[in-house]
Amino acid sequence: MAQGKSDKSALKFIVILGIVSLCADATYEGARSITGAYLGVLGASGFVVGLVAGLGELIGYCFRLFIGYLSDQTRKYWRITTIGYALNTAVVPLLALAGTWQIAALLMIGERTGKAIRTPPRDVLLSHAALRLGGGFGFGLHEALDQIGAVMGPLAVAAVVYYQGGYQGGFAILLVPAVVGMIVLLIGQRIYPNPRDFEHQTSELTGKGLPRKFWIYLGAVGLMAAGFADFPLIAYHFQTKAVATGNTIPLLYALAMGVDGIAALVFGRLFDHFGISILIVAAVVSSLFAPLVFLSNINLALLGIVLWGIGMGAQESILKAAVAAMVPIEKRGFAFGIFNTGYGLSWFLGSALMGILYDRSINALVVFSIIIQLVAVPILVLVNRHVSRP
Template sequence: MKPAGTQPPAPGTPARTPSPALTAWRFVMVFGVVSLLMDFVYEGARSVTGPLLAHLGASAAVVGIVTGAGEAAALGLRLVSGPLADRSGRFWAWTVAGYALTAAAVPLLGLAGALWAACTLVVTERVGKAVRSPAKDTLLSHATAATGRGRGFAVHEAMDQIGALLGPLTVAGVLALTGDDYAPALGVLALPGVAALALLLRLRAKVVDPAAYETTAGEPTGKGSGPGQTGRPRLPRAFWVYAAFTAATLLGFATFGVLSYHLVARHLIPTATVPVLYAAAMAADALAALATGWLYDHLGARVLVVLPVLSAAVPLLAFTDTVWIVVLGALVWGAAVGVQESTLRATVADLVPMGRRATAYGIFAGIMGAAAMAGGALTGILYDVSIPTLITVVVTVQAASLVLLWATRAQRA
């Protein structure tokens, strides 16, 4: 028996999506806490992956192959998980499954007594990131339609970085207290992992359909945005031009590995100080994400001009022999990473309709991964050849990326 006053919708009238139980900003903040806790877990583990594998008998080559395979899995498998998430429409399920893989793999890594088991768990943790990332970014993209895409993704990235700082420091502290015992050092990371999963499940119960944020904000959903629908729209040409711009910026972007190599090889700072400098770079990452996110919501994609400028400045500063200038270069490197991890993702959501967004994030991550790998190799090789040549090539590549950014804006117009 229907309640009094309830009338069924007229035939052909779409059902009204119920309003979420949380405001868009509360959704972003709670999701940010989930990411903070999970960064606590997996960044804590990644900070000691090399020494742990070596403790189990791995050579430097094995460590390089295993960690490289993990990063390839984290990025490359998104080309599969993104389209599958779009086709199924089960974005929450993909997100929960990916986080659960990471939360389980990290504590078990501390208990691994055989090298093959530890190697498997290192790659499994990275597979978890591949499983969740396109779906997670899609869920966030809905809420950021209401908060402002730039600010929403920037706040999420800033909270990520808090976890990325706390995790390694916690693991270092436990190792110091236990005499380098990896079991308790990684076992303690089970606590934030369980807390993150509990909070994520609660968030899922509160906001079953985050797409309601986007429809409430009046943004177009695109055809075929629901699960099982056909006739999904193609990815727009502007997305592909934008992906080319992103690839160019990363192709000419030095990795922190090359920066830290320069610091130690030139005896500019002690090896033990390098992690401290990395932590400072992560703080610059968070600040740059917040600043460019706010500017993106006011100025649009033109704010991304700052990324090639920062990327070109890194080798000019970081590959000198003056300590304070090198430190400044490392901070600029961190700021560029902050833009890459926040504002670049926000722009994808503005370029692609809901029905293909997880697919777009998967493809975008794959392109970023391939370009970052090529960029790391290019800058490393050129460093050995000639630092002036390295600087010239990087500045040239970043100048070319500005042309692609202009072409992206022209495609959207």
């Protein structure tokens, strides 16, 4: 009976963190649905859009290395998470006041920095409850709730942009979910001050360093990240090539986020049954998004957006669950930090290169995206062979 109550509490905890992420995603994903187009309106080039998107990810993900280590050393997971969420969401409404692309770029980077601060300690908190219920399911449920916000935010922004005819109002409305999310976070912290109690450490994972399979896995994930175009570049393409209008671009992003949430639940469950092998399937499927998004009309571009969402959902549910299962509990924050840093560095290099390729040859961008994602497949096969061995 106690076991059932504990499982129920773990589920409630995941839902609370999911609601926090829902509000946060409504805030910053709502903004990200139009930042690419917004930068274009403010005079930025395709290279600048790709560079800003990649640089924000680079700074944010690299900072996670330090934050992950700091979290494990201080054990102040809740405090650091709260600081991160506050910064992550507070700067978004300020985009309404940005008069140049340079100021908008700095605010976008500030938002990514806030996300960097809160992600490693938040993932550690979440992992305790997720591993009790099933890592794939736990992280997948959190991602699904997260993506509800990622759908609501762009839809709200699309409505405001449509009725007001400008981007500033779209950014300003995002103050509402930012405030609600912080309130729920503080309540959750009071109810569950020690989430580590959810997890029974039955694993025999030991050692001074992180296991070899972790590093191999990180290499494969880095290739996937490098070939996965960030949405601001996709939005820039849709606007500059008249594939979609400024009013419909946020709706396309909302579609992608909805698919992301569903895919996270599905692939999370599949991961609990089949392990990392299911990520291989996701990598192959998502590699097809680039030609559909960048070389097609709006009808095929919609299919490309769906495949892009599937890839994001699979990555968000599987990648973190696999890391949590690979490393000892006392090194989990640092492992998440290293993992996110490697992922972000790859994302930055890939985004910057795709921004350059876009200005020179869209066909070259598409070829690069497909090939580098498929190169990750044989490495994932190797990881799958090592996953049952220390």
